[in-house]
Amino acid sequence: MAQLAVNIGALSLKNPVMTASGTFGYGYEFADFVDLNRLGGFIVKGTTLRPREGNDYPRMAETTGGMLNCVGLQNKGVDYFCRHIYPRLVDYDTNVLVNVSGSSPEDYAACAERIAALEHIPAIELNISCPNVRDGGMAFGVTTEGAASVVKAVRKAYHKTLIVKLSPNVTSITDIARAVEAEGADAVSLINTLMGMSVDIERRQSRLSIGTGGLSGPCVNPVALRMVWQVAKAVHIPIVGLGGICTAEDAIEFLMCGATAVEIGTANFLDPAVTMKVIDGINAWCDAHGVEDIHDIIGALHD
Ligand SMILES: Cc1cc2nc3c(=O)[nH]c(=O)nc-3n(C[C@H](O)[C@H](O)[C@H](O)COP(=O)(O)O)c2cc1C
Numbered sequence: 030m031a032q033l034a035v036n037i038g039a040l041s042l043k044n045p046v047m048t049a050s051g052t053f054g055y056g057y058e059f060a061d062f063v064d065l066n067r068l069g070g071f072i073v074k075g076t077t078l079r080p081r082e083g084n085d086y087p088r089m090a091e092t093t094g095g096m097l098n099c100v101g102l103q104n105k106g107v108d109y110f111c112r113h114i115y116p117r118l119v120d121y122d123t124n125v126l127v128n129v130s131g132s133s134p135e136d137y138a139a140c141a142e143r144i145a146a147l148e149h150i151p152a153i154e155l156n157i158s159c160p161n162v163r164d165g166g167m168a169f170g171v172t173t174e175g176a177a178s179v180v181k182a183v184r185k186a187y188h189k190t191l192i193v194k195l196s197p198n199v200t201s202i203t204d205i206a207r208a209v210e211a212e213g214a215d216a217v218s219l220i221n222t223l224m225g226m227s228v229d230i231e232r233r234q235s236r237l238s239i240g241t242g243g244l245s246g247p248c249v250n251p252v253a254l255r256m257v258w259q260v261a262k263a264v265h266i267p268i269v270g271l272g273g274i275c276t277a278e279d280a281i282e283f284l285m286c287g288a289t290a291v292e293i294g295t296a297n298f299l300d301p302a303v304t305m306k307v308i309d310g311i312n313a314w315c316d317a318h319g320v321e322d323i324h325d326i327i328g329a330l331h332d
Pocket residue numbers: 049050051052074075076098100102128156159194220221222244245246247249271272273274292293294295296
């Protein structure tokens with residue numbers, strides 16, 4: 030068995046496989062399908078300072094090779110999370126991360142500060158990239174100044190491991206990655222969903238209530254891989270890669286392009302036990318290829 034443990038900032042993962050926010054609930058909903066303790070970690074639903082109702086229905090549409098969503102960060106707010114959800118998560122022997130969103134730098138920082146007080150949450154993932162929030166969620170992730178302003182505010186309030194999740198809906202993802210690194214991010218994760226659209230031609234209407242949504246699943250995989258590869262050459266902090274990962278081979282592609290860990294998102298909807306298969310598959314691939322330590326394949330792509 031290969032050595033699969035990796036570190037992201039101060040976070041130690043027993044293997045590089047985590048789940049992506051918004052696709053794995055609060056984790057415990059998957060406990061019948063997955064031994065959660067075998068995961069490197071899981072990242073819970075997007076959490077905001079105040080409760081959010083999300084967008085109107087319909088907010089999901091299937092596409093070729095993926096899906097669109099405009100859920101819009103529906104959640105009951107950070108205080109509800111701390112009081113009612115967190116106690117259900119404290120006994121898992123894995124890393125539980127909270128994905129944090131907001132509408133202003135102060136909002137993000139206040140939410141992060143509340144989560145910092147929770148002993149068993151070792152890290153947050155800052156979602157500066159959600160394409161579904163009209164009042165600013167997108168704006169922060171698409172300019173270097175916007176991204177930097179959020180990270181700067183959160184870094185002051187949050188001293189555990191800070192992972193910043195990047196939007197692919199930008200011209201230069203490397204510029205944004207460098208900007209958040211400069212403000213003290215411990216790691217970056219990428220990619221969030223790609224802005225997309227789907228039309229019902231009989232009704233002459235978008236299939237999504239707000240017109241557009243975020244594209245995810247296997248169809249975004251090559252875009253995500255390209256961005257991870259570019260960002261790996263641009264920053265010195267660890268990268269968490271995601272976008273369309275369905276198999277161990279997909280995950281290994283991300284590791285070879287420079288990701289230290291990966292997240293699995295939409296694939297959980299197709300097969301709720303996919304994460305276990307990916308972990309077993311990475312182990313089997315390493316054994317079959319004489320790889321004793323996962324670090325031997327991280328960033329190991331030949332020129
Ligand atoms: C239904 C749904 C809800 C999502 N909610 C969030 C969220 O709350 N916060 C976030 O950072 N990303 C969210 N995402 C984006 C995913 O975490 C992930 O970045 C994206 O789907 C790409 O990975 P995948 O192709 O493996 O799904 C959501 C994705 C889906 C499909």
